[in-house]
Amino acid sequence: MISQFFVLSQRGDNIVFRDYRGEVQKGSTETFFRKVKFWKEDGQEEAQAPPVFNVDGVNYFHVKVAGLLFVATTRVNVSPSLVLELLQRIARVIKDYLGVLSEDSLRKNFVLVYELLDEVIDFGYVQTTSTEVLKSYIFNEPIAVDAARLPPLGPAAIFMQGSKRMPGTAVTKSVIANEPAGRKREEIFVDIIEKISVTFSSSGYILTSEIDGTIQMKSYLSGNPEIRVALNEELNIGRGGRSLYDYRSSAGSGAVVLDDCNFHESVRLDSFDMDRTLTLVPPDGEFPVMNYRMTQEFRPPFRVTALIEEAGNLKAEVIIKVRAEFSSSITANTIVVQMPLPKYTTRATFELEPGAVGQTADLREVSKKLEWSLKKIVGGSENTLRAKLSFSQESHGNITKESGPVSMTFTIPMYNASGLQVKYLQIAKKSSNYNPYRWVRYVTQANSYVARM
Amino acid sequence: MSGHDSKYFSTTKKGEIPELKEELNSQYKDKRKDAVKKVIAAMTVGKDVSSLFTDVVNCMQTENLELKKLVYLYLINYAKSQPDLAILAVNTFVKDSQDPNPLIRALAVRTMGCIRVDKITEYLCDPLQRCLKDDDPYVRKTAAICVAKLYDINAELVEDRGFLESLKDLISDNNPMVVANAVAALAEIQENSNRPVFEITSHTLSKLLTALNECTEWGQVFILDALSKYKAADAREAENIVERVTPRLQHANCAVVLSAVKMILQQMELITSTDVVRNLCKKMAPPLVTLLSAEPEIQYVALRNINLIVQRRPTILAHEIKVFFCKYNDPIYVKMEKLEIMIKLASDRNIDQVLLEFKEYATEVDVDFVRKAVRAIGRCAIKLERAAERCISVLLELIKIKVNYVVQEAIIVIKDIFRRYPNTYESIIATLCESLDTLDEPEAKASMIWIIGEYAERIDNADELLESFLESFPEEPSQVQLQLLTATVKLFLKKPTEGPQQMIQVVLNNATVETDNPDLRDRAYIYWRLLSTDPEAAKDVVLAEKPVITDDSNQLDPTLLDELLANIATLSSVYHKPPDTFVTRVKTTVQKTEDDDYPDGSESAESSAHVGDGITSPPASSSSVPAAARQADPAPAPAPVPDLLGDLIGLDNNAIVPVDQPSEPTGPPLPVLLPASTGQGLQISAQLIRRDGQIFYSLLLENNSPVALDGFMIQFNKNSFGLAAAGPLQVPQLQPGTSAGTLLPMVLFQNLSAGPPNSLLQVAVKNNQQPVWYFNDKISLLPFFTEDGKMERTSFLETWRSLPDSNEVSKDFPGAVVSNVETTLDRMAASNLFFIAKRKHANQDVFYFSAKIPRGVPFLIELTLVVGVPGVKCAIKTPGPEMAPVFFEALETILKS
Numbered sequence A: 001m002i003s004q005f006f007v008l009s010q011r012g013d014n015i016v017f018r019d020y021r022g023e024v025q026k027g028s029t030e031t032f033f034r035k036v037k038f039w040k041e042d043g044q045e046e047a048q049a050p051p052v053f054n055v056d057g058v059n060y061f062h063v064k065v066a067g068l069l070f071v072a073t074t075r076v077n078v079s080p081s082l083v084l085e086l087l088q089r090i091a092r093v094i095k096d097y098l099g100v101l102s103e104d105s106l107r108k109n110f111v112l113v114y115e116l117l118d119e120v121i122d123f124g125y126v127q128t129t130s131t132e133v134l135k136s137y138i139f140n141e142p143i144a145v146d147a148a149r150l151p152p153l154g155p156a157a158i159f160m161q162g163s164k165r166m167p168g169t170a171v172t173k174s175v176i177a178n179e180p181a182g183r184k185r186e187e188i189f190v191d192i193i194e195k196i197s198v199t200f201s202s203s204g205y206i207l208t209s210e211i212d213g214t215i216q217m218k219s220y221l222s223g224n225p226e227i228r229v230a231l232n233e234e235l236n237i238g239r240g241g242r243s244l245y246d247y248r249s250s251a252g253s254g255a256v257v258l259d260d261c262n263f264h265e266s267v268r269l270d271s272f273d274m275d276r277t278l279t280l281v282p283p284d285g286e287f288p289v290m291n292y293r294m295t296q297e298f299r300p301p302f303r304v305t306a307l308i309e310e311a312g313n314l315k316a317e318v319i320i321k322v323r324a325e326f327s328s329s330i331t332a333n334t335i336v337v338q339m340p341l342p343k344y345t346t347r348a349t350f351e352l353e354p355g356a357v358g359q360t361a362d363l364r365e366v367s368k369k370l371e372w373s374l375k376k377i378v379g380g381s382e383n384t385l386r387a388k389l390s391f392s393q394e395s396h397g398n399i400t401k402e403s404g405p406v407s408m409t410f411t412i413p414m415y416n417a418s419g420l421q422v423k424y425l426q427i428a429k430k431s432s433n434y435n436p437y438r439w440v441r442y443v444t445q446a447n448s449y450v451a452r453m
Numbered sequence B: 001m002s003g004h005d006s007k008y009f010s011t012t013k014k015g016e017i018p019e020l021k022e023e024l025n026s027q028y029k030d031k032r033k034d035a036v037k038k039v040i041a042a043m044t045v046g047k048d049v050s051s052l053f054t055d056v057v058n059c060m061q062t063e064n065l066e067l068k069k070l071v072y073l074y075l076i077n078y079a080k081s082q083p084d085l086a087i088l089a090v091n092t093f094v095k096d097s098q099d100p101n102p103l104i105r106a107l108a109v110r111t112m113g114c115i116r117v118d119k120i121t122e123y124l125c126d127p128l129q130r131c132l133k134d135d136d137p138y139v140r141k142t143a144a145i146c147v148a149k150l151y152d153i154n155a156e157l158v159e160d161r162g163f164l165e166s167l168k169d170l171i172s173d174n175n176p177m178v179v180a181n182a183v184a185a186l187a188e189i190q191e192n193s194n195r196p197v198f199e200i201t202s203h204t205l206s207k208l209l210t211a212l213n214e215c216t217e218w219g220q221v222f223i224l225d226a227l228s229k230y231k232a233a234d235a236r237e238a239e240n241i242v243e244r245v246t247p248r249l250q251h252a253n254c255a256v257v258l259s260a261v262k263m264i265l266q267q268m269e270l271i272t273s274t275d276v277v278r279n280l281c282k283k284m285a286p287p288l289v290t291l292l293s294a295e296p297e298i299q300y301v302a303l304r305n306i307n308l309i310v311q312r313r314p315t316i317l318a319h320e321i322k323v324f325f326c327k328y329n330d331p332i333y334v335k336m337e338k339l340e341i342m343i344k345l346a347s348d349r350n351i352d353q354v355l356l357e358f359k360e361y362a363t364e365v366d367v368d369f370v371r372k373a374v375r376a377i378g379r380c381a382i383k384l385e386r387a388a389e390r391c392i393s394v395l396l397e398l399i400k401i402k403v404n405y406v407v408q409e410a411i412i413v414i415k416d417i418f419r420r421y422p423n424t425y426e427s428i429i430a431t432l433c434e435s436l437d438t439l440d441e442p443e444a445k446a447s448m449i450w451i452i453g454e455y456a457e458r459i460d461n462a463d464e465l466l467e468s469f470l471e472s473f474p475e476e477p478s479q480v481q482l483q484l485l486t487a488t489v490k491l492f493l494k495k496p497t498e499g500p501q502q503m504i505q506v507v508l509n510n511a512t513v514e515t516d517n518p519d520l521r522d523r524a525y526i527y528w529r530l531l532s533t534d535p536e537a538a539k540d541v542v543l544a545e546k547p548v549i550t551d552d553s554n555q556l557d558p559t560l561l562d563e564l565l566a567n568i569a570t571l572s573s574v575y576h577k578p579p580d581t582f583v584t585r586v587k588t589t590v591q592k593t594e595d596d597d598y599p600d601g602s603e604s605a606e607s608s609a610h611v612g613d614g615i616t617s618p619p620a621s622s623s624s625v626p627a628a629a630r631q632a633d634p635a636p637a638p639a640p641v642p643d644l645l646g647d648l649i650g651l652d653n654n655a656i657v658p659v660d661q662p663s664e665p666t667g668p669p670l671p672v673l674l675p676a677s678t679g680q681g682l683q684i685s686a687q688l689i690r691r692d693g694q695i696f697y698s699l700l701l702e703n704n705s706p707v708a709l710d711g712f713m714i715q716f717n718k719n720s721f722g723l724a725a726a727g728p729l730q731v732p733q734l735q736p737g738t739s740a741g742t743l744l745p746m747v748l749f750q751n752l753s754a755g756p757p758n759s760l761l762q763v764a765v766k767n768n769q770q771p772v773w774y775f776n777d778k779i780s781l782l783p784f785f786t787e788d789g790k791m792e793r794t795s796f797l798e799t800w801r802s803l804p805d806s807n808e809v810s811k812d813f814p815g816a817v818v819s820n821v822e823t824t825l826d827r828m829a830a831s832n833l834f835f836i837a838k839r840k841h842a843n844q845d846v847f848y849f850s851a852k853i854p855r856g857v858p859f860l861i862e863l864t865l866v867v868g869v870p871g872v873k874c875a876i877k878t879p880g881p882e883m884a885p886v887f888f889e890a891l892e893t894i895l896k897s
Helices: A028-037 A080-098 A103-108 A110-120 A131-137 A155-160 A168-172 A244-250 B005-009 B016-024 B029-044 B050-058 B065-078 B083-096 B102-114 B118-132 B137-153 B155-160 B163-170 B176-191 B202-214 B217-227 B235-250 B254-268 B274-293 B296-312 B332-345 B351-361 B367-383 B385-401 B404-420 B426-433 B442-454 B462-470 B478-494 B498-512 B518-533 B535-542 B558-566 B571-575 B601-614 B627-631 B643-656 B793-802 B821-830 B881-896
Strands: A004-008 A014-019 A052-055 A058-065 A068-074 A187-200 A206-219 A226-231 A235-237 A256-258 A260-263 A277-280 A285-294 A302-310 A315-324 A331-340 A345-352 A359-364 A369-378 A382-391 A406-413 A422-428 A437-451 B672-674 B682-691 B694-703 B713-716 B739-747 B760-766 B773-778 B808-813 B834-841 B844-853 B857-865 B872-877
Touching (some): A014 A110, A028 A052, A028 A068, A052 B571, A068 A080, A080 A103, A103 A110, A187 A422, A277 A285, A315 A369, A345 A359, B016 B029, B016 B050, B029 B065, B050 B083, B083 B102, B137 B163, B155 B163, B176 B202, B202 B217, B202 B235, B217 B254, B235 B254, B254 B274, B296 B571, B332 B351, B332 B367, B367 B385, B367 B404, B385 B426, B442 B462, B462 B478, B478 B498, B518 B535, B682 B760, B857 B881
Parallel strands (some): A235 A256
Antiparallel strands (some): A058 A068, A206 A285, A260 A285, A302 A315, A331 A369, A359 A369, A406 A437, B682 B694, B760 B773, B808 B872, B834 B844, B857 B872
16 A cells, blocks of 8 residues: 655656655655665665665655656555556556656646546555556546657567567557547557576686566457467476476477466466467557566577787787677677776777678776677677777786676567467457458567676 | 647746636636646646635536546645535535446545545545445445545544445455455554454455455455465465465566465465475475566565575575576666575585676676675685685685775675684685785774784784784774774783783773773773783683684574564565564554553553562562652752763664664763762663654663673653553663663553642662662653644634633743744644644734644644744643643743754
């Protein structure tokens, strides 16, 4: 049960404020913002405020979404995961209704936002966060904001960046907005989004690898038809009690082995055990059909090797190699490779490969990080960066320990590392000429992709 | 609809309000709707648009739901400041609650419940009764929550009108949403009531478990949390419950998963079959790990909970240590928690992997994280004997990188490793000494000095090393000074040669004559005396064998752990503190009846009697201090505490106060009631304070006597307020030169004295070493003012009129001056004296306040003053005018502070 809900901008401006119980004093927004901005504890230097903390008997919860702070307060011993999850969901519901979540859209639609908040929470108790259910109680209409200039939100937003095949406006369309012609476009989006974490040891072995995946759905189909989603037939769930250390035995058989998975409440699993199909009537708005986690061995999309060597007095040389180990029909984009350098690095000169297009390399002065950005990497190719460093003091022969690890972020559309697939997407509707657009999209992103030195 | 809502924010020229007024009364619907939107916009940016109340309420009678909702939003905001006008809306509310459209019915009940005006509350009852039995589930679920709202405003009304029964009926409702809200409402009412309102029987249990399957995700959390209070009768029932709850572990909502985990953990305590328990642990592991794939905020909550769970059931995640390895992009608060759990899960089997990780973390950029990683290596060494050597070699590798803070942190943990494995790893001391001159942090310096002192006989140049530190002795922080003192004594005892002898003289001189720190001085005197009287005894004392330490940092006390485990999936499990230490919700409804005010009255009577029995010397009845105390001279005027000493004691001895004691209140020092000169070295400072709605006796005991004092007990004589201790005085043994602060919870009306009220409080404190000490305190009324003393303006007037003039007492405070009204009002409010209204009378300002003391005795206060001019006149009206003198004393302290 929460007392207040509010949304603050990054500067601490009050954008939305709703008090449900009148038991927390008015100044809570300022108290909160000051605390978060200047978080200090146990004599530590400036640290990041944890998502839950208590000031003068008031408990503050916050999450950051789209550059905004979503905050709730309470005085009682509530379930913190409930409140944090709720804050995320409120953000999602608002986004579903407004099309875009931003300071501008919130301000323009404040009446609609307050209407939503009154239906989502009553006296501090969550009533519903289902975009679908809420539709029957909401009467205000959204006012569109110019989506093109806004930073995108949510995992599906990555589809707006590179691939031109996707209708970019789809993800910024409000669930209750009418198309100009009064005709709704019949379409459904199914996105298989995987975030992969890999740690390579200094000798190139994989120390840990993990995939956090989600099948995200957003339906604009009229009449709420039933949908069947078929996954790989050879899909096993649970490692059968075996420990992490011997999962390799299952590799190579072609089967996808998930450690654990969970499903949206609208999903029926009647035939899941038999033929690995999910049946559901998708509610409105964006929602995760299924979340899954996998530690089964998989082929990492990139091999990264980095080397740093002393090259004379107060000088060193760095070589970073990135090899793309996926098919040449696939292209990764927005790749950034970072490597912390010794603190006493003063200058770096870079040498890109001849003919390298869309690449930049830079030394970040404050953080002493080398940053190498590549617009795209085609499957099967290898890219190399050489850098010459100058130091202001002598290293103690620990140059390797004082630099690294190399970390990498990237996005690979139409690629997924787990091998989980949507075999088909069936929409149950009788009419023969009914053929809505079906977008099944795959994307893989780096979560924590690290090579140690 | 046209244009942007944000246009409503655009500021118009002057005359905004009249303009809006005109628009609100427009004959066109759209214009009225736009106008209400503008009003709401003004309201949300904090402008006062309350003067438009009547005009806005006039728009309420409309079929347009969008407009109606806007008006309702406005009403909730302003009804409180305009109670009389809010009545105007009542008719429409009542009418709306019977509207054919269920949305309007629900909206009416929902909004009425949010308007906390007494007069409206009365009208709420009938519509609420109807809506609780409405055909439409949306109306019923709204009505269920409304009962909780009503209970918060007027608990008696809810009980009298039978709403609790209606609410209980809704548990059997066929709509799961209604069930969930009824459960939530009942759980809240139960929290705030002392009567059993909502007890879960095996019958309700099975109904709720069935509803669980059909509920929304949030409803599932409400139900699971309510059910977690259920105690199964036997192992079989527990197994049944667990079986019904286990499928919830597969839910996508983290809150559902954690609440299910809590429920299962609780029932597991009853399950005897080890197979079943092992199987459950196996089932819980993957969902717990999956929580770590959620957003970092959720991960943090999950990790704090997992930290508790693995302390009780380490096997659950024993094989999953890899998932707690830190990701490069984890926020720092997640990384810190992961480290903690890695240490807890580290075992002989996985220690190599874990050390490899820690070593990597120790070279990252974030300083705090690096330090914690280095400490983690040390803690693993202490925990796992077989891995200690590997841990030490990693630490030595890290020291060689020569990053200053890594070296210092490593030395701190190595000191602990030496304590844990004496005479095993001393060969590395030489390596440590190489870094000596880079140490600049007190804890690292102190640790290094400890090592030198402890192993003085093995370090050839120990005297030179210590001497280099001695040069800066006066400038060192006390932590380092204390270690230097002890290390020098050790050196001298081990190598009683000329060099050390000179050093010891320098140190002892520095530590006795040149310092203000009583800890240091006392320790130095003890060594001095020991060394001069019996050097052999000194050896026995100083070089005694030390007990071996274990890694108990961050291990919770078993009883606390039990309590926290019962609170898994609540804030308590995130803070790792029991709920009552941070839950401060003002329970306005509870204090309405007299009995409820002192829910634990009977218990405290027992415990205070127990304390009395403990005081052995005066054979008086357990609840009174002997007559001698009463006749005792009035306590000497509180001796002013020397600031310096007070500061030093306050700062330096924090470590001595046990961690589970409430922390010392920061604020003005407590008045000294028993000066050390009277108490044979024991000094007691104390004051009654109010915190979180409870009265405490805040005590600070300082032992300046040469002996350790223990077995402290306290006793209060009969007094006008019947103040007595609610529990035994919890003060640890006080070593000479140390102090301890404590908050003693107090109860009222336990041992009342006869006669007119006075402010005398006679206190007796005893310990095992000294005679009983008696001293007098003066009771201030300030801590008695309760949080629920605020009165509505109307009830204030009514009460004022209803009291006869004989109940009015007034007094002048010629010396008091109010220079800033705001700060005075704030100060009054902080003491629960609530501002009601203000009016001008000639050139004077007249302020009205209300306050209440326990047993519901209200004070109506009138202050007449001119801002900035000395002289305040105060008149009070109260059913208990005999309290007036005590009240005025309290008021004076506020006015003059």
